[in-house]
Amino acid sequence: MPEIIEFVTTEYKVEFPIFNKISVVGEHADPAFKFLIETSSVVPDWNFYKYLVDETGQVIGAWGTRTLVEDIFDDIQAAVKKVKAKQARSAGGKQKVDKKESETPKDEL
Template structure:
């Protein structure tokens, strides 16, 4: 994978953390979720929580910008500091390997299946297992989501 600046990133660097993987877009009704994702990241990052944002243009052409434009939009409008990655596809034959794994019913029988829209969220525990899939329209700060994050953070690494 490459980060938003085009630098290679090994996702193994996040091993041992509780990770929320989110496909994001700048021109979507769900775009204001960036603010809540940033709040979660700020609140829990020192406890081993990280949000990973993956811009995708799969739904309604709602992420048409370049990586530079996406980064500028996120930092200017939402003060995003959590890790952002280069634009990927999250569905279909050209889906990024990470999203093929996350959506595979074989590899992820409980939470697999096609991404329904921008801002679908996967919660990964410290062991690298998917423990929740949060629908695109669900606010990241929903009490049930926060409870899941806190429960995973409470478990020893």
């Protein structure tokens, strides 16, 4: 595990917490990845796959290794806006919808 942490912090400048190495495919796959694969029909064939899950737990997007977060930023932002709009409607329109965009610029992701 130390070599994985060193790799991602050096190569990708990762600053967020890193979890333990797990199996994502096959008989010993982690239940979360079994769910992601079953519901999206997208099986990761290498590291750094990305899955976008909505507020109901449905996979609404999946991208491969070479896809950068910057490339899917608009999809993520659209999913968040959809949830906020749904929350506003369910509150009878009385809830203020924050129209401010993400505070993290796209090029700083």
